[in-house]
Amino acid sequence: MAAVAYGAVSVSLAAVFEALRGHGDPTAIAIVRDLRLPRVVLGALVGAGLGASGAALQGSLRNPLAEPYLLGVSGGAAVGAVVAFAFGVSSNALITLAAFVGGIAAVFVALAVSRVGGRSTRGDMRTLLIAGVIVGAFANAAIMVALARAEPNTVRGALWWMMGSAADATWERVTWLAASILLAGGALVYWAREIDVLSLGEDTAASLGVDSERSGRRVFLLAALLAAATVSAAGLIGFIGLVVPHIARRLGLRAHRPLIVAAALVGATLVVAADLAARTVAPPTELPLGAITALLGVPFFLVQLRRTA
């Protein structure tokens, strides 16, 4: 509610409730219903998707430093969006779609690379992670090349998008993101116990009756789907997928079913808070949301790295 109330123009909490019920000042109604509320909901959904995706990935990869963007999803989605910008596409829906397709395509490329790079056809999750990082790096290089030839306006648009922002929230976008997150997130929750077993390692997982290869790929794909959906809706919002699962684990959760749900809730809260900060720290200028989450995330990442080293 606070996040709905504060912004470049402040609306009192009472007015927010009024506006939600359709009463009061028409300007307030417009700000609340069409600008603020979708933006807050979008932020919450993005945070939930990234948090759940990160929790599932860290568990199945047995790597506390894993996060959705390492899978090449972010790079691929960015390529998709930048290609769309470069072709002069201005429709939001089309750019979202291009980003989503790019992200998913990158994941499939990573899957293919891991099969080539693996010792056998049974490529393990670590090879998959490395493949994702490599595909991501390639994607970033492709973006640089594309941007070098692009017009200034395109560059600005693409840059803003790559910094991540919930500013372009529309109810249409919110609906489509909510649907993807419910679907992929729900599937992760459904298979959560397999992630518990996967987190013991592939041989142990196999001895407990989990086909670690198939199950690992399933988690990878679902996590990537979540990440691609969030990236296509709000650009790159770094470090949420990395940090949030650790916060959820601090709450004492180990089994992945409650862990994924908790990570979704914590992620939602964090992104909404970060977006509130992005809007209100230096009004009327908006700071890029992805930069704020990264500013919070990097110190955390370093502390975590020291601890695991």
Added chain:
Amino acid sequence: MIGVVDLVVSYDRARSNAVDGVSFAVPRGQLTALAGPNGSGKSSIVRALLRRADIIGGTVTIDNRDVSTLSYSELARMVAVVPQREEAAFPSRVREYVALGRYPHLGLWRAPAKDDDRAVDEALVQAGVEDLAGRNTDELSGGEWQRVRIARALAQKTPALVLDEPTTFLDVAHEMAIFELLSSLARSGLAVLLVSHQLNLVARFAHTIVLLDAGKVATSGTAAEVMNAERLESIYRWPVVITRDPAIGAPALVPLRRPLNL
């Protein structure tokens, strides 16, 4: 019981078969040891048992059921395996960890019932780790961790148990304790298959030793039959003598020193 008949296992890019026509049986109530030099095919047999390696020929059966016809969870209800390596990235309570051994019975959604709790309690007691139940897995010593892993396998309540090198990195006391534990588990009626490099301990504890060399069974039988200096020398390509263990008279292997031809 576990039955391995004419098993052939091969990896994609390998020139020769990792396991090349191996047959042996692991009866209930007995401790059977699988030994042999590095790369002789021991772990590949374990992988074949878990359906993690491609079986090119022959069969692996558990209680007369071919493992390749079983689903992964059916297989996990018939044989519990303690693999060689396991890195848990996120520590959990010992009891919660052991309870993961119930996964093959619970599946994705069924909540643990009384039977499941009892299986976990029994497994903790059998492995002698009931006092550790409330500890975190990252606070355990090497010996404790191995016993906890065995407890997890016991919680699966399977008729057969397979362990791949469970005493690597353990000191003498912990190593002996693990062998005593496995021996008592076999006596309680489990079919226990132990993959181990510790020929001298295996010679004291195992009913049958299956000695592999280059993917084939070099020899198998009791310790007295298998522990033959000439045969061990040709398998390990190192000079050895066989003496008698002074305590119980079991055959014991002593590798000799020899200058390296560098």
